[in-house]
Amino acid sequence: MEKFILGNLTWSSLPHEWFTLGGTGAFIALTIGVIALLTYLKRWKWLWKEWLTSTDPKKIGVMYIIVAFLMFLRGGLDAVMIWSQQILGAGNSPGFLGATHGYLSADHFQQIFTAHGDIMVFFVTMGFLFGLINLIVPLQIGARDLAFPFLNSLGFWLYLAGVVMINMFFVLGGEFAPTGWLAVAPLSELQFNPGVGVDYWIWSLQISGLGTLIGGINFVVTILKMRAPGMTLMRMPMFTWASLMGMMLVISIFPILAMTIILLTMDRFFGMHFFTLDNGGNAMMYWNLIWMWGHPEVYVLIIPVFGIYSEIVSTFAQKKVFGYTSLLIAVGAITVLSFSVWLHHFFTMGAGADVNAFFGIMTMFIAIPTGVQIINWLFTMFRGRIIFASPIYWFFGFVSTFTFGGMAGVLMALPPVDFQVHNSLFLVAHFHTMIVGGALFGIFAGFTYWFPKVFGFKLNERIGKWAFWTWLVGFFVSFVPLYILGMMGATRRLDHIDASTGWQYLFMVSLVGVIIIMIAVGLQILQLIVSIIQRKQNQDLTGDPWNGRSLEWATASPPPFYNFAVIPPVHSREAFWDIKKEKVKKVKYEDIELPKNTAMGIYISGFVFLFGLAMVWHATLFAIIGLVGAIGCVILRTFDDNTEYILTAAEVEKIEKKVWDKS
């Protein structure tokens, strides 16, 4: 009976080691703090009604970004632990806190390694991107909401359920997957990992992946079906285009991830033999499947960011983007090519020279459209009057890091070179150059650029520039040593380095870089705080603080919940640029149909979360409750016809007056 209710969960599995207890304590303190603050400020009802149950993409976008930022701190802490262990565990120095070397046991080190990778990719970069896309794409295409506002809310809550699941072992104990961020088979099979760690990994990614897939479908339909009259595909702003491409990738690859994880689940739960070593399983199939998802996935992270850079370069060079069509073809080519390179992640598999040569050449091909884009951006700036605001600093940083990292990538695309640096820190350095110097810098740029649109005031420019320089310097100081170390043969996931290697000083240099990056993140937090305090000085009353060119600047900052009182006319690629040149006409308001708020997204993902957690611990009863509850809620929602309401023209007029009268 106890087995039926609680499964494998017992008292002894609850957190008891110092590191999990530290996490547990931090989580409990944070939760109590938030609850106390909300109760003290009497904000519960406000939070529930205005935010948690909202179907407004702008609010969901803000929630995505808040969660992603919190996870960024958590993933960053993991990174610091990895680095400090590598320093402290070097040579013959004795370990402490129960570890043989340094302060982390080998197993714990591997768990942190997995958590860092998964959190940074799934919950930080993806979270930030979905946040920005939610905030900006509907505005850019002149839409009032998304095609499926409820599904958007559901997608966010499933993402959050995944976030909570990956942190669950701080609460319920057990362990996390010590398998690397992709939980590659056969290591992730029951034979080698009988604990709950891999199951936490499975359900965290499965649930958040479902949310991502739903979000992807939603944005594809939104962009294709909800554009303002006159906005043809070839008039869409670059960020919308890039988001569309990114979301097309999402809907093409996340089914692969979902099914691959399901197959792994089948192996672990039902004793099947897809990826096992015995009974005819094929572990290399897991590698193929996971990278068929995984390689396009890194393009999901970077392609929308290309769009952000295009917007920023064009705005701050005060010119329209150079070679719109060629830029578009380049992004499209990258999107398509990303499907044909997955095997370069395991050239060492032994697929033979011909297969390796094909994938190596395809990989090098990707450098061509990427180069086209960089040249497009440079030509956009050529003879422009560049305004050196902080967003464009991030762009300059990106050009240097991305070109640098991209060349390392082309180098590794050569199979013989890859055989040397496979699984080494050279690869780690390359990947981080692309994702930190490419995607994350772009996210920071986009965040700074669109911040006034969302909150109505600009971020402090001076601290922003400090943060940029600190980030850039810290980035190179921490990652260039990793390139060198990789060349010298240091593999990744080392929790202990022998003294005879002589690598320690390079790890030390790298750690200095990490400390500089920590200062940079501190500056970013300071920037946010200072900006909030000084919000009156940096207020944006026009709705167009940067002299922008696309439609998101055509409405007030922050935009009213219906985005546009009157859907703006679109006659060219730079719709708002046209509007600014025209004289303001008297507008006539009309009734607006809007989605109602709903808590169903919270309930459904709550039940799905319960189901996942019960599956981790094999707790049959709760699994049944979770499944039945989720299905029941879906049915209730599907047969609910009363999901929209009408905002009358008179009310719109009243709100518009209030919004614009501030100025």
Added chain:
Amino acid sequence: MTKSTIQTHHKDHQEAITSDKTVFGFWVYLMTDLLMFAVLFAAYSVLHGNIFDGPGGREIFNLPFALSETLILLTSSFTCGLAILAVRQNNKNQVFLWFGITFLLGLSFLGLELSEFSKLVKEGNTWQRSAFLSSFFTLVATHGLHITVGLFWLSLCMIKMKTQGLTKGITRKLTLFSLFWHFLDIVWIFIFTIVYLMGAL
């Protein structure tokens, strides 16, 4: 035009847009689902030779049996089409009739599939025996699970239709159901070809 007709017109227009994007969104979903099946087919293709001392396809597949399953599912797709025609004509009785037949055919398909599974399990050829059987069971059962969801969905729509009649909402849900059902039919044809026909050869 009076004010109310303008409003009705406005409402109809809105309905058309919603219906349009819902159907389109559903198509996109179907494509993602198809990709999931693609992974299963790929896994089956890789693993179908890995029988590991267990039986191969030739020993366990019964072609006439699989053919009868196929014919039943194809017929249900046909009656589903007739039901949608009846929906267009707003003929409630015929809708019930044809969807009723669709439901029964779907149910008997499911019954046949389960009997095949139970026969295999009784003979000791479970999904744990070999990679081939793992991939076979997962692929076919995933299709079966979809059929179950479809039947469940259809019966809910029928119950709702009984009380509310053919409202716009129900019509839309039935349209989506028919898309889903035809989609499953196509997937089954691939299963029949790749798993049963090619396996039995």
